Amino acid sequence: MVFSLPKRLFSCSSLLRNRAIIYTSNGPVTQALSIITYQPLPPPPPNTINIKFILAPINPADLNTIEGVYPSKPSLSSNLSSSGKGSKDEPVFVAGNEGLAEVVDVGEGVSGLEKGTWVVMDKPQVGTWATSRNVGVKDVIRLPFGKLNGLSEAHGATMTVNPTTAYNMLDSFIQLSEGDWIIQNGANSAVGKLVIQIAKIRGLKTINFVRSRDNLSELVKELEKLGATKVLTYDDLYDKSIRGKVKEWTGGKDIRLALNCVGGEPAAAIAKLLGSNAHLVSYGAMSKKPLSLPTSLFIFKNLTSHGFWQTRWSKENSRHKKAALIGTLAEWMTQGKLKAPDHENLTIFRHDSDEEATQKVRETLRRVAEGKVGKKVLFKLEDVNA
Template identity: 40%
Template sequence: MSRQFCGKLFSKAVTFADYGRPQEVLRVTDRAIAPLSPTGVRVRILAAPINPSDINQIEGVYPARPTFEPNVGAVAGNEGLAEVVALGEQVAQRSPNSDGAGLQVGDWVLPFRRSFGTWQTLASVEASQVVKIPKFTNVSPLAAATLTVNPSTAYRMLKDFVTLRPGDYVIQTAANSSVGRAVIQLCKAWGIRTINIVRDRDNLDQLVHELTELGATLVLTDGQLREASVRAQLKELNGPVALGLDCCGGKVSTEVARVLSHGAPLVLYGAMSKKPLTFPVSLFIFKDIQVRGYWMTRWYGQQDHETRLTMWTELLKLIDQGALQSPSFHVIPWLVPPVANADDVNGSLQTKIQDALRDYSAGFTNKKFILAMDPKLLTEKLSG
């Protein structure tokens, strides 16, 4: 959904001029698209998910800051899939072997930088700010739109801190999260076993079944992990617990650290409990555990196109082969019913997005919330 007025193109964008609660500061506006530069591309956003980092950025508590434009503010959204719709003159003339070359109209691209502003319909950017990804038969646009945060975080944490070998164990908290489910599936594909910690709940048997179907080796509640008998059983596993992944903090982090094998790293990538970490000194002295932090945005800031593309291509191949399932999606259609004027369109879309953000914050569904700008996506299979 975009429009042209007096020769200018406009993108319909979700913006914020000040930091604050998303329901209070977000507005749907018509944002003028910059003219296409010789080294630029114009892209049409197909779909963009809602992630916790998006909310934190709007609230002003996320380290990565967006760019605020006069009279518009910042465009929300960090992750998403776009399609190239126009090429700058120099981009179109590049040879296949030149830097950033190979872009054509119709290509799928992912943002190269964080704070891209994916919650909009159109954008003009430098060609260096997007990365072309290959298309696979069994990879939907919705799956590709959610590639750069959760699956990529799982991939990097499994690759970057220790050399895992088939038969090793990885222990993780919040195993039912999007990252946790990706960890389970990647480990299964690579011959690595997983110990998966979840919070106790009414539908625990159903959740255990779901995670086991994905490839989980063991599924335990955080309460069970505190039991001496369970920890004793884990000490008798026929393989090292070579890596720990934790996004909770608090007491469960301590219990996970106790299970780790000698010298194993515990990687922290979140703090859902908002509780501090407390580790016995003995774990450092006698087990030589390592406590590390991981932030996907920092990794992206240190890598080039080729390194990112290598990872994304491997993940796309796994999705295409069925070894890595897409999450179940809660799709928010960008289109609104016909209304009288542009202001009414913006108001209707703004209300729809604010309602979706309220439901997202309240946790009304376990599905991945995603904005679908392309109406064709509404007829696709919406779950993996």
């Protein structure tokens, strides 16, 4: 027989200090954010768990949240330190909304979650840009597949915002059957690419519009490889011949769902390609222009215009339904049917001082804010030696 040490001895969570990317008041990311180091977490109180973040992405909405212009606000954290920033006297906001974490300790009364379980966040704005946090059992959703089953860390870390948005927009507004067509603009956005992939899984055909660019043929190839039925530019969209082309492709079948993350003319133009009783679902406004549509589309063609916000969906749906959705997405990911986004990890190393780490974080977020990073950036925060 092999002699095995009690697992508890190998847990080092209590031996290492933690780090978090925090802010105390809203402002530009290059000024508001800093990194603090704080003491190891105490054992979790009843019905809570201590989790250690593996990877946590920078989403565009995180920047708006830190700037204070996002409708979903984090609560102040006062349990990081016994004194100074993050303490009861000086509570802080821990940044980050999405992330993959591993359970490192469970409190009394917790069932269904054990040490080593991978979890994603259910509660919005938990503050995922940190090493370890103590959270309620209902703040997380257990992943059915762990790393052993081939789900990558990047998959797990980017599961609760974009893939859920893509899935639910295809599912919530209209009953689509195999062979039905949908149309979208901003098709090369993170969500747009997931829409293409999930539509393909469901047997739906997609007409995808993107901005014209130098390397257009590469992008078209990439989207087609993901499963896009048609990929065109906004120049094609505004051309009079588009109506005839679409009719030819669909065999005259009405398109009844359009997904919009751009606004302005690229939104109006896809709405005009829809048939009667169709739904236009907006989840972004990258052009920063309003959604401007002819009233006649609403009156005579019975267009309905909706918005989709995963945060609201999450609030309005049961944990059971959310866990089932996460399960479905995780399965598709392990089957290779849903790609993880192109990404780069930004590691905050153990040996980085708080000052160095703060500069690194601010500089990265500045580049993201300026749109200079084509890939999804994921934070990997290392614990700090005690």
